Amino acid sequence: EAGVAQSPRYKIIEKRQSVAFWCNPISGHATLYWYQQILGQGPKLLIQFQNNGVVDDSQLPKDRFSAERLKGVDSTLKIQPAKLEDSAVYLCASSGGVGAFFGQGTRLTVV
Amino acid sequence: DQQVKQNSPSLSVQEGRISILNCDYTNSMFDYFLWYKKYPAEGPTFLISISSIKDKNEDGRFTVFLNKSAKHLSLHIVPSQPGDSAVYFCAATGNAGNMLTFGGGTRLMVKP
Numbered sequence: 001e002a003g004v005a006q007s008p009r010y011k012i013i014e015k016r017q018s019v020a021f022w023c024n025p026i027s028g029h030a031t032l033y034w035y036q037q038i039l040g041q042g043p044k045l046l047i048q049f050q051n052n053g054v055v056d057d058s059q060l061p062k063d064r065f066s067a068e069r070l071k072g073v074d075s076t077l078k079i080q081p082a083k084l085e086d087s088a089v090y091l092c093a094s095s096g097g098v099g100a101f102f103g104q105g106t107r108l109t110v111v
Numbered sequence: 112d113q114q115v116k117q118n119s120p121s122l123s124v125q126e127g128r129i130s131i132l133n134c135d136y137t138n139s140m141f142d143y144f145l146w147y148k149k150y151p152a153e154g155p156t157f158l159i160s161i162s163s164i165k166d167k168n169e170d171g172r173f174t175v176f177l178n179k180s181a182k183h184l185s186l187h188i189v190p191s192q193p194g195d196s197a198v199y200f201c202a203a204t205g206n207a208g209n210m211l212t213f214g215g216g217t218r219l220m221v222k223p
Binding site: 004006031033035040041042043044045048055056091093095097098099100101102103104105107 | 115117120143145147152153154155156157160200204209210211212213214215216
């Protein structure tokens, strides 16, 4: 069974630029999450989708972050404009029940 | 407000000995708990879980204990191996659509 795929693996951008991350969940998983993991901390939920609908985006900084999951499969997470404090690993996870399977993450460095 | 806490940022253990990683939670609505293991440059991988209706779950060298009254769980690794060296995250979920709330992680170092 293929796992959660994310791209790119690494991204370096200057502050105020924009960036987008892509995620392809495990086939058949209805739930998709985006987590932000800052160095030395645990993953923090940004947004949760159930199929193509948003279940929870209460911790998503909506002035600069946006996410979509068209057709209830792949998802993209965008940051525009980026700030230095956005430097982190962005993890996508999917779930078909309880618990979640994670992708390798995208390490974003904002300089 | 941290609902899931791992108070030890790091733990060092000798190979062959027991590793005990601890986790505390505050939200009484949590009813399912998971441990994830994370190597550098990789995403977290699921290790073991426990439902609130149990107080122990065992899988090979890994055992998770849950004390609901104390809102505390622990992960025991026996015997510890150098390949177990990683960051371990405790996570909890309730009825909120299976959203996982993570602790801050504990870095385990198993010395040969």
